[in-house]
Amino acid sequence: MKVASWNVNSLNVRLPRLLEWLASAAPDVVCLQETKLEDGKFPCAEIAGTGYTAFYVGQRTYNGVALLVRDAIGTATEVTTALPDYIDEQKRVIAATINGVRVIDFYVPNGQSVDSDKYRYKLDWCSAATGYLKNELARHERVVVAGDFNIAPEDRDVHDPGLWAGQVLCTDAERAVFRRWLDLGLADSFRLFDQPPKTFSWWDYRQLAFPKNRGLRIDHILLSPTLATACRASWIDRNMRKGEKPSDHAPAIAELAL
DNA sequence: ATGGCTGCTTTGAGCAGA
Numbered sequence: 017m018k019v020a021s022w023n024v025n026s027l028n029v030r031l032p033r034l035l036e037w038l039a040s041a042a043p044d045v046v047c048l049q050e051t052k053l054e055d056g057k058f059p060c061a062e063i064a065g066t067g068y069t070a071f072y073v074g075q076r077t078y079n080g081v082a083l084l085v086r087d088a089i090g091t092a093t094e095v096t097t098a099l100p101d102y103i104d105e106q107k108r109v110i111a112a113t114i115n116g117v118r119v120i121d122f123y124v125p126n127g128q129s130v131d132s133d134k135y136r137y138k139l140d141w142c143s144a145a146t147g148y149l150k151n152e153l154a155r156h157e158r159v160v161v162a163g164d165f166n167i168a169p170e171d172r173d174v175h176d177p178g179l180w181a182g183q184v185l186c187t188d189a190e191r192a193v194f195r196r197w198l199d200l201g202l203a204d205s206f207r208l209f210d211q212p213p214k215t216f217s218w219w220d221y222r223q224l225a226f227p228k229n230r231g232l233r234i235d236h237i238l239l240s241p242t243l244a245t246a247c248r249a250s251w252i253d254r255n256m257r258k259g260e261k262p263s264d265h266a267p268a269i270a271e272l273a274l
Numbered sequence: 275a276t277g278g279c280t281g282c283t284t285t286g287a288g289c290a291g292a
Contacts (some may be wrong), residue, residue: 025291026281050291052282077282078290126292134290166292185292218292221279232292264280264292 017089017115017274018043021162021235022256023123023218023265027051027082030263031059037256038066043269044089045114047121047162048072051080058082073097073107081110081121081163090115100151102144109145111152115274117243118156120149122163127184135184138166142193149200159240161202164265166234169194169204173233175214185234202238205250205270217252218265226257237270246273 020043024030027048038046046068051058053074063070067087074080085092092112099109108123122145127138153159167190171177180186198204206215216231225231239247249271257266 029281126290128290128292183292220292223278225279234292261280 017045017117017272018269019045019047019119019160019162019237019272020267020269021047021049021121021164021237022267023049023164023235023263025050025263025265027053027059027080028057029261031062033256033259033261033263035062035066037267038063038068038084041253041267041269042086044086045119045160046084047119048082048084049080049121049123049164051082052077053080071095071110071112073110075107079107079123081108081123083110083112083114083119083121085112085114099141099144099148101147102141104141108141113156117158117160117274118152120152120159120161122161122165124164124166126166127190129184130182130187139189139193142190146193146196146200149197149202153200153202153240157240157242159202160243160270161197161238162236162268164234165194165236167191167194168232168234169236172213173216175216175230175232180232185232197238201241203241203244205237205239205244205247206233206252206268208244208247209250211251215252215254217268219257221264235265235268237268239270239272243272247271248273
């Protein structure tokens with residue numbers, strides 16, 4: 017079972033690239049973030065035409081998440097579209113049970129800057145998410161948490177750690193959240209394997225950041241212990257950052273022997 | 275060394291992303 021996560025930065029704009037990528041990469045489950053679409057405008061028919069069924073919760077302009085499930089892998093049950101016990105207008109969570117695996121798709125708030133209300137919101141949101149993950153891990157043996165975490169977990173996930181030190185995405189508090197989630201028993205699938213240094217998942221559109229590889233690794237796929245044992249590979253498809261109209265994020269992918 | 279790009283917005287210059 018191949019699981020992928022991709023922040024598309026507008027599904028409207030990215031739909032042609034998404035359809036090509038579904039055909040070429042053939043993931044079984046895809047977690048999308050930043051669809052920026054109201055539910056009534058979600059392109060169900062186009063996606064169904066490629067052999068996937070979509071589950072989604074969105075809003076216009078901002079946020080929005082979706083799960084795409086390859087029809088051949090089975091159907092999704094127990095679909096939920098929010099953190100429980102946390103009131104939030106913003107559509108940032110979707111989860112479902114697919115082929116015996118609980119798949120949780122997060123679009124963690126960006127936080128903007130450390131002195132902003134949005135940073136406070138990010139940390140509050142993450143606290144609620146911690147409780148949610150703890151419960152989900154108690155209820156399910158096989159759990160995937162995938163998405164845009166907006167956290168670069170370590171300095172090696174940052175092109176220039178000195179430049180980013182103390183900045184949003186790299187603060188101690190955000191990194192502590194990431195470690196807390198690992199402490200719940202989740203493994204960062206990417207770090208289960210030897211990886212090329214300076215592997216990133218996001219590059220700014222400005223300043224030739226991608227050709228200069230000035231990026232961050234902020235898109236992650238975490239696995240519960242059983243799934244970590246079953247994980248055969250985990251990588252970032254940086255080729256998706258190239259070409260016409262790329263998202264500023266590249267997909268993260270994990271291959272599970274299930 | 276500001277912002278430098280992209281997508282979105284009751285189409286405009288401003289917000290947000292990261």
